[in-house]
Each structure stands twice: as C-alpha cells, then as structure tokens.
Amino acid sequence: MNAVDAQVPRIELRGIDKNFPGVRALDGVDFRLDAGEVHALLGENGAGKSTLIKIMTGALAKDAGEILLDGRPVEIDSTGQARALGISTVYQEVNLVATLSVTKNLTLERQPTRHGLISWRLANERARERLKRLNLDIDVERPLGSYSIAVQQLVAIARALEEDTRVLVLDEPTASLDAREVELLFAIVRDLKARGIAIVFITHFIDQVYAIADRISVLRNGRLVGTAPAAALPRLKLISLMLGRELAHAEDRRKGVETAAGGEPILAAEGLGRRRYMGAFDLRIGAGEVVGLAGLLGSGRTETAKLIFGALRADSGKMRIDGKPVTIRSPRQAIALGLGFCPEDRKAEGLIAELTVRENIILALQTKRGWLRQLPREEQESLAREMIDALGIATPDAEKPVGQLSGGNQQKVILARWLVSRPRILILDEPTRGIDVGAHAEVVALIRRLCKEGLALLVASSELDEIVAVSDRVCVLRDRQKVGEIVGADVTRDNIIHTIAGG
Amino acid sequence: MKERYLPILATVGVFVVAYAIGGVAFRNFLSTTVLGNMLTDNAFIIIAAIGTTFVILSGGIDLSVGSMIGFVGVAMARLDTLGWHPLESGLLLIAFGTLFGAFQGFIIDFCEIQPFIITLAGLFLLRGSCFMVTLDSLPIQHPFIGVFSDWHIALGGGGRLSASALVMLFMLAVAVAIAHFTRFGTNVYAIGGDRASAQLMGVPIRRTTVMIYALGGFYSALGGVVYALYTASGYPLQAVGDELDAIAAVVLGGTLLTGGVGLVAGTLFGGLIQGLITTMIDFQGSLNSWWAKIFIGILLFVFIVTQRTIMRSFMLRRAA
Structure with missing residues (x-):
C-alpha cells in the first residue's frame, strides 16, 4: 500500500x-472508507444504511452531496458504472x-x-475459478434456484468479487449463513482486506462486527x-x-411453566415427518410454554415448523390439539384450529408487498372469519393502529404498501398479523432475522408477554x-432429525451446542 | 439430466408420438412430401413465433404479430403495383417492422406500461392501417414470386425443402445463436427470470427491452414477407389472430409464459406440432378442419398443467 492510499480515502x-x-x-451524511479496512455500517431499521449503500453503488440517485x-469527484449514475x-x-x-x-449468474454482462459469440466453456471455467476462491465446488451449469439460500449467497459474493474491485459492499451477507460459513466468509474478507480492498460491512450481528471490523460508523x-x-x-x-437510548437489561427469564410439566399439552405431534424432507419427530407444546427449535442452518427448523402448520403435508405421524387427533392438510385449516405461523422468508412467503400495512x-384474521364476513373498516383501522403503536412499526400511516417498509418493520407487520388473529399456538421462524438490536429486544419482550397470556x-x-x-424447552435438530430435548434450567448455549455436536 | 431440457424433451416427445400415430393411421403420411409441405406451410408462423419466443422469455407478450404479418402483406402487394421488386419492398417492410417493434419496446419500458396493452394498441393500429392500404385482396405479380416458390432443395422421395422453409430454418439457427451465445440473449433470460435482480446485476433493461421487441417486430415482419411470397397476395384480413398461434407455438415449445425458462429451438417443434395436427385432420378427411384447433387447445392445456407440475417439483426439490 502506498503513501497516497494512507492519506486519501x-x-x-x-x-x-x-x-x-x-x-x-x-x-447530510459523511462517510469515509479507507483502502484495506473493513468498515462496519450500523444502524437500526430505517436508519438509512441501505439508502446510503444504494447511492454509493449507483442503485439510487442522491439529492445532494458529492x-x-x-x-477525485465522481458521479455514479448506474450500478454498471459503479462496477x-x-x-x-x-x-x-x-x-x-x-x-x-x-x-450465467456469475458471468452476466461480462461473458x-x-x-463475437459467448464461449460457455470458458465462462464455466471462469465461474468455477470464482467459486474456488470461496472454496465452493458445485455444478455451475445447474440453475441457481436448485441450490440452498446459503450457497446462493456465496455465489452472490463470488459474483461481486472482481479482479479490480476496489470497494466491496457487503449488505448483511451473513444473514443466512451458519457459523462455519460465516467463518469461511470472514477468512475471505480478511484476505481481501490484505489485498487493499476497502470493505463496507453491514450486519445486525454485533459479535461479527467486533470479529471483523476495523472501524464502525x-x-x-x-x-x-x-x-x-x-x-x-x-x-x-x-x-x-444505535438506539439513541440505553439498552434495558433483559429481566431474568422465568423457568419451568407448571402446565408444561403436568397436564395435556395444547399441541402434540407424534412421529410427524415427511419422507426426504424431515425425519419423524415428537413435539409437545403446553399453554404458556415456549419451545425452541435449535440447530444449524439446514438442520430442519423451518421444515419442522412447516409440517406442523400444514404448509407441507406430513406423510407420517399423528398430531393432536387439546388431546383430539387432527390431520392438518393446509395452512387454512391450521389457522382455523388456532395456529399461526410467521415464516422466515418474509419476502417470498409472508407479506404481500403491494397490500397496505393494514x-x-x-389478512389472517379475515381468513379465520371467512371472506363473507368482512371485518368492518373501522375495526380494521383500529387494529392496525393498535399494532403499529404496540410494535413500534415505523410507517407514516397504515395505508402504506408493506413493500416500501424496511426489513425489520416488515417482520413486525407479519408478527402483528398473527397477533390480531389471536392464535393459541404461534410458530415464529427466525423472529428476529434482519431486525436491529432495538427491535430485537422488543420482539423478545413481546414473545415473553404473549406467553404470560x-x-x-x-x-x-x-x-x-x-x-x-x-x-x-428446546428441541435440538441435526440433519433433519430431532436429536435431543433440553428442559428448563439446562437450557444453555453450551448444552445446545453439545447436543448438536454429540451423538 | 439438466432441468432446462425437460420441457423441450416433452415437446419433441409429443411431436414424435403424433408423427408416429399419423404414420400408422394414414398411408403416405411418413413421406418427405408431407414433411416438406408441413415445413413450408408453417414457415411464416414459426418465423413469427421465434420473435415471440424472445418476447415471452423476457416475461412480456406481443399481440401485434398477426397484424404485422397482414400489414406487411398488403404493403408489399401495394408496392408491387407501383413496380417495386418484392425483395426491395420486403427489406423496407422488415426495417419498418423492426422499428415498429423497437418503438413498442421503448414505450413499454419508458412509460412502464404492460406489454399486453401497448402491443394490443399495435395490433389495432396495424390492422387498421391494412385497410388504409387496400380494402380488397391484391395480387403480387412480380416474376420473382415464381422464382421464390419454385426454388427448392429436393429431399429425396419426392419431398421438397422450399425457400420458405429454408429461410425459417436459417432464421431459427440465427435466433438460437442470439439466445444462447450472445450477452443480449442471456439478458433476455435474466430479465424474464427476475427483472429487479437483473437490473441490479447491471443488465441494461431499456436497451434490452427495446431490442427484444425490435427482434419481435423483425421476425413478425419477416414472417409477413414469407407469407406474402408464399400466397402471392396481400389481403387486409390476412393472419387475423395469428399472434395467438405464435404464442401457442412458443408455449407448446416448452417456454414458460412467466418468462425466464425455455429454449428457442422448442418453438420450431411447437409450431410443427400445430402443423402436424392440422395435417392429420386433413388426412383424416371427414373431420371439419376446426378440429385442429380443438386438439391444439387440449394439448396446450395439458402442456401448461404439465409444466406447472414440473416447476413445482423443481421448487420443492430446492426447498428440501
């Protein structure tokens, strides 16, 4: 690195x-990024991180500033120009x-x-080389959609990495990666940093910030x-x-709910499973009880949730609700039985971006009532207002299309949807994914309050x-099998890790 | 086996089965004469459908195809009466068709209007213009017509590969090269697969959209020229509704109407399947020719449902 680099950002x-x-x-935001540094950009949802990044990368035009x-002053009008x-x-x-x-994803616009014609043989070779830098060895001719989200994410990173990349922006790259993949990514980031590339790193994981960042804005x-x-x-x-206020320390959590130990659970699954999707598992949830599903990426957490909710039909096992045997064939039926489900991938599975917040x-409440009994408009509005206040959803009003809200606020809208429908059993898949620290604490507090009710x-x-x-109580999953259950005071980080790792 | 080849395998499979049924049921069906005629008779619609394939691959639709074929026909016939050589007028009209398509593409992207509406406007505009050119059927009498229809390559067994069919096959090869071996072609697939992502990946959306519809206009105008040479006439109501035949050819060829998935070569077979069904109805003799439409309708339905099922199992595998 020469002297000029050290002085001029x-x-x-x-x-x-x-x-x-x-x-x-x-x-009036000023932001300075030096060569060979990892600069973490933090902020709550809606703080302006994404907007800043989009301006830096040409996806949005700035109104003022340079x-x-x-x-040297530059005008960045398009993503192509930024690249x-x-x-x-x-x-x-x-x-x-x-x-x-x-x-094709890796070589688009630069095959x-x-x-004058594209050489796919060469393109495939280049694609493999790119992936090799991330230690990824996959069939490059298959559609990207046939791979897991984690692999897709690594492919996205591989695409962004250029020979001549000077500034690399990673916008929550670790959101869908498991611990091993995060380590792999960080090794790559450190390598890039050593090569003098300036890296902007956006994340919600505070630990990761301290693990990798040189500076924080x-x-x-x-x-x-x-x-x-x-x-x-x-x-x-x-x-x-980040919060502009001191973080309230989480109160001591309560342990061992009485109903959980003794009486009939609200929901009991016995040997529920689906071939090639999720191994058969037993699961019991009592009133007021929180059961956690823990495991690495791909261990079957979402799969378990989907089977219980009927989003995918189980092909083995039984389910009982209040002791009565039920067969859940569809989410609609599950909702009628008092279940609710906040999915992980809110963009694809939960929210309808074009519809308003209200x-x-x-939506779920209306489905439960049936479409013939329309909820009165006033009631809709008061429910929406109530939820916007209770969850602190940052929106100018209830009539804004959900697609225009930031990620964390979208997650809160999903949560609100299930809360107004008053389910007896609520399934939360990654409730805090993509949510900032402040909202995170709110969501956790909310979960506790719900259980008390x-x-x-x-x-x-x-x-x-x-x-x-x-x-x-925690059900520990590994490779789409339930491998253990940890109860009450034994629920600790160490115990879960031991169960995941152990036999 | 790569997933992307499944739909076209289904198309080719249907074609082969239908061909075999024809061969068993009717005498002389398996002759090269039948094959040659089928390629010639359907050349113009397959040419137009090739252009439509690009449009549909990008997630769009082009309804102006039939009107373009009709307009090119009457304009060529009118220019013929003014002493133009069919090749000259043909080139002029192909240039017009390309520009017309480019304009449609520009409006679609610039004004962010659904392609359905813009090309529907194009459909009415061109069809109305046909009647401005002539109200009656006009013959094209230039001697080149005779040269064009006589020229052929003998297939052996009495069959002929006509000039129309050759133009079609050549333009298909060009289209395959464009679709699979140029950046533009890959961009078409990218836009059809996920427009927002494609934009973030640096795909020039406007330029590509303009080019897609320009290509659609080029191919439908070329289809019109081939049709005019083939029928030696122009008639204002020619090719009414043929845009739907073109779309059917594309879908039967295994291209998803939602865009992003499909092969240009499939459209050849999609078009030929329709031709094959028509030919079989002709051979049968006693059935009304509209039965061809009924069979094509049933086939389309089955295809769409099958594709849906294939895609769903594909998505499921991804989730699992």
Whole structure:
C-alpha cells in the first residue's frame, strides 16, 4: 500500500441528502472508507444504511452531496458504472436470477466471447475459478434456484468479487449463513482486506462486527451519529449510539411453566415427518410454554415448523390439539384450529408487498372469519393502529404498501398479523432475522408477554442466544432429525451446542 | 439430466408420438412430401413465433404479430403495383417492422406500461392501417414470386425443402445463436427470470427491452414477407389472430409464459406440432378442419398443467 492510499480515502461521501416521499432518508451524511479496512455500517431499521449503500453503488440517485473516489469527484449514475469504477455490492436478499445457471449468474454482462459469440466453456471455467476462491465446488451449469439460500449467497459474493474491485459492499451477507460459513466468509474478507480492498460491512450481528471490523460508523434516522475505531468503541456505547437510548437489561427469564410439566399439552405431534424432507419427530407444546427449535442452518427448523402448520403435508405421524387427533392438510385449516405461523422468508412467503400495512395485518384474521364476513373498516383501522403503536412499526400511516417498509418493520407487520388473529399456538421462524438490536429486544419482550397470556409458542431460530433467552424447552435438530430435548434450567448455549455436536 | 431440457424433451416427445400415430393411421403420411409441405406451410408462423419466443422469455407478450404479418402483406402487394421488386419492398417492410417493434419496446419500458396493452394498441393500429392500404385482396405479380416458390432443395422421395422453409430454418439457427451465445440473449433470460435482480446485476433493461421487441417486430415482419411470397397476395384480413398461434407455438415449445425458462429451438417443434395436427385432420378427411384447433387447445392445456407440475417439483426439490 502506498503513501497516497494512507492519506486519501478510497471513497468519501460528503453531505449526502436523500428524500423519499414523506421521509428524509439521509440528511447530510459523511462517510469515509479507507483502502484495506473493513468498515462496519450500523444502524437500526430505517436508519438509512441501505439508502446510503444504494447511492454509493449507483442503485439510487442522491439529492445532494458529492462522492470522491481516490480523491477525485465522481458521479455514479448506474450500478454498471459503479462496477466499472471498482465498486461491487452484495445485497441483503440474494439478488441473482434463480432460473439462470450458476455460470450465467456469475458471468452476466461480462461473458467471455470468441468470434463475437459467448464461449460457455470458458465462462464455466471462469465461474468455477470464482467459486474456488470461496472454496465452493458445485455444478455451475445447474440453475441457481436448485441450490440452498446459503450457497446462493456465496455465489452472490463470488459474483461481486472482481479482479479490480476496489470497494466491496457487503449488505448483511451473513444473514443466512451458519457459523462455519460465516467463518469461511470472514477468512475471505480478511484476505481481501490484505489485498487493499476497502470493505463496507453491514450486519445486525454485533459479535461479527467486533470479529471483523476495523472501524464502525453508526447511522440513526438518516444522520451519521458517530464513527470510531472498533477497538475504541465499547459494545454498550455502540448499542446506545444505535438506539439513541440505553439498552434495558433483559429481566431474568422465568423457568419451568407448571402446565408444561403436568397436564395435556395444547399441541402434540407424534412421529410427524415427511419422507426426504424431515425425519419423524415428537413435539409437545403446553399453554404458556415456549419451545425452541435449535440447530444449524439446514438442520430442519423451518421444515419442522412447516409440517406442523400444514404448509407441507406430513406423510407420517399423528398430531393432536387439546388431546383430539387432527390431520392438518393446509395452512387454512391450521389457522382455523388456532395456529399461526410467521415464516422466515418474509419476502417470498409472508407479506404481500403491494397490500397496505393494514391489509397485511388483518389478512389472517379475515381468513379465520371467512371472506363473507368482512371485518368492518373501522375495526380494521383500529387494529392496525393498535399494532403499529404496540410494535413500534415505523410507517407514516397504515395505508402504506408493506413493500416500501424496511426489513425489520416488515417482520413486525407479519408478527402483528398473527397477533390480531389471536392464535393459541404461534410458530415464529427466525423472529428476529434482519431486525436491529432495538427491535430485537422488543420482539423478545413481546414473545415473553404473549406467553404470560397463555399462548403456546414454537420459536425456530439460528441464533442460539435468542433460543436460550426465550425458551422453556428446546428441541435440538441435526440433519433433519430431532436429536435431543433440553428442559428448563439446562437450557444453555453450551448444552445446545453439545447436543448438536454429540451423538 | 439438466432441468432446462425437460420441457423441450416433452415437446419433441409429443411431436414424435403424433408423427408416429399419423404414420400408422394414414398411408403416405411418413413421406418427405408431407414433411416438406408441413415445413413450408408453417414457415411464416414459426418465423413469427421465434420473435415471440424472445418476447415471452423476457416475461412480456406481443399481440401485434398477426397484424404485422397482414400489414406487411398488403404493403408489399401495394408496392408491387407501383413496380417495386418484392425483395426491395420486403427489406423496407422488415426495417419498418423492426422499428415498429423497437418503438413498442421503448414505450413499454419508458412509460412502464404492460406489454399486453401497448402491443394490443399495435395490433389495432396495424390492422387498421391494412385497410388504409387496400380494402380488397391484391395480387403480387412480380416474376420473382415464381422464382421464390419454385426454388427448392429436393429431399429425396419426392419431398421438397422450399425457400420458405429454408429461410425459417436459417432464421431459427440465427435466433438460437442470439439466445444462447450472445450477452443480449442471456439478458433476455435474466430479465424474464427476475427483472429487479437483473437490473441490479447491471443488465441494461431499456436497451434490452427495446431490442427484444425490435427482434419481435423483425421476425413478425419477416414472417409477413414469407407469407406474402408464399400466397402471392396481400389481403387486409390476412393472419387475423395469428399472434395467438405464435404464442401457442412458443408455449407448446416448452417456454414458460412467466418468462425466464425455455429454449428457442422448442418453438420450431411447437409450431410443427400445430402443423402436424392440422395435417392429420386433413388426412383424416371427414373431420371439419376446426378440429385442429380443438386438439391444439387440449394439448396446450395439458402442456401448461404439465409444466406447472414440473416447476413445482423443481421448487420443492430446492426447498428440501
């Protein structure tokens, strides 16, 4: 690295403004990124991280301010231009085309040509080389959609990594990766850093920030509220910067709910399973009880939830609700029986982006009532308002299309949907995925409150701390099998890890 | 086996089975004469359908195809009366068709309007224009017509590969090259697969959209030229509704109407299956020719349902 690099930032954003209808997304933001550093960009949902990144990568136009690349002012009007300048991005959601092959995804718009035509043999070779840097060895000619989300994410990163990449933006790259994959990714990030690439790292995992970042910048409500070296910024200070308030310490969690031990559980599954999808498992949930589903990525957490909810039909086993045998064939039937399900992939499975916040919130309740008995408009509005207040959903009003909200707020809308339908058994799959620290605490608090009211909860999460914090009992999964159950005071991080690892 | 070849295998399978049934049921069905005629008779619609394939692969639709064929026919016939050589007028009209398609593509992208509406407007515009050119059927009397229809390659066994069929096969090869060996072709698949992602990946959406509909216009105008040369006439009501035959050929060829999945080569077989059914009805003799439509309708239905099932099992495997 030469002396110039040390003085002139690789990329510098000065006084960036961006307005959306009714929202000031960015307000005079300065951001400085040096060569060979990993710079974590943090902030709550709606703080303006995504907007800032999109401006830096040409996906959005700024309203005011300037961008300097290696000291020279540049105008970045398109993603193509940003890439030509050496700025590459991996977005939060996998932004690749699932129907195209891995090779086509990796080489789109830059396929090697011979005599004017694309040489797929060469393209395949290049695709394999790219993946090799991530230690990924897959059939590059198959459609991307036939691989798991984790693999798709790695392919997205492989795509962003260029020979001439100078700035790499990673927008929550670890959201869908398991611990081993995160380590793999970090090794790659450190390698890139050593090669002088400037890296912006956006994440919600505070641990990961301290594991990888050299500097931290915090955005709040569209303003930059602080930039500091990671070593000089203690955790508590960071979190209070992000929240703009001190984090309330979580109260001691209650243990061992009486009903869980003795009486008939609300829901009992015996040998429920589906061939080639999820091994047969037993599961009991009592009133007021929180059962956690723990396991690594791909261990069968979502699968378990879907089988119980009837999103996929089980081909073996029995289910009983209140002791009565039931066969759940569809989510509609499950809802009628008092079940609720917040899915993990809210973009694809939960929310209808074009519908408004209010319409999304009343959806399940309306389904339960039947479409012939329309919920009165006033009641819809009051329910929506109540939920927006209770969950702190950041939206100007209840009539905004859900697709325009930020990720965490979308998650809250899903939660609100099930809460208004007053289920007796609620299944939460990754309830805090893509949610910032503040909202995270709110969601956990909410889960506790719900249980006190007698709701039975099944929580699937990849975050062990979250499982430990909320669960009375934990079912541990591995490779689509239930491998153990941990109860009460034994529910600790160590015990879960031991169960996952052990025999 | 790669998933992407499943739909076209189904198409080719249906074609072979239908062909075999024809061969068993009717004498002389398996002759090269029947094959040659089938390629010639369906050349124009397959050419037009090739253009439609690109449009559908990108997740769009083009309803102006039939009107374009009709308009090119009457315009060529009118220019013929003014002494133009059919090749000259043909080239002019192909250029017109390409520009017309490009304009439709531009409006679709620039104004963010559904292709259905824009190309429906194109359908009415061109069909109305046909009647501005002539109200009656006009013959094309240039001697080149005779040259074009006589020229052929003998297939052996009495069959002929006509100039129309050759143009069709050549343009198919060009289309396959465009679809699978150019960046533009890959971009078409990308836009049809996931438009938002394609944009984030740097695909030039506007340029590609304009080119897609320009290509659609090019191929339907070329289909019109071939049709005019084949029928030696222009008639304002020619090819009414043929855009739907083209769409049917594309879907029978294994391309998903939602875009992103399909093979251009499949459209050849999709078009030939329709031709085959028509030919079989002709051979049968006693059935009304509209029975062809009924069979094509049934086949389309079965295809769509089968594709849906294939895609669903594909998605399931992805989830598992």
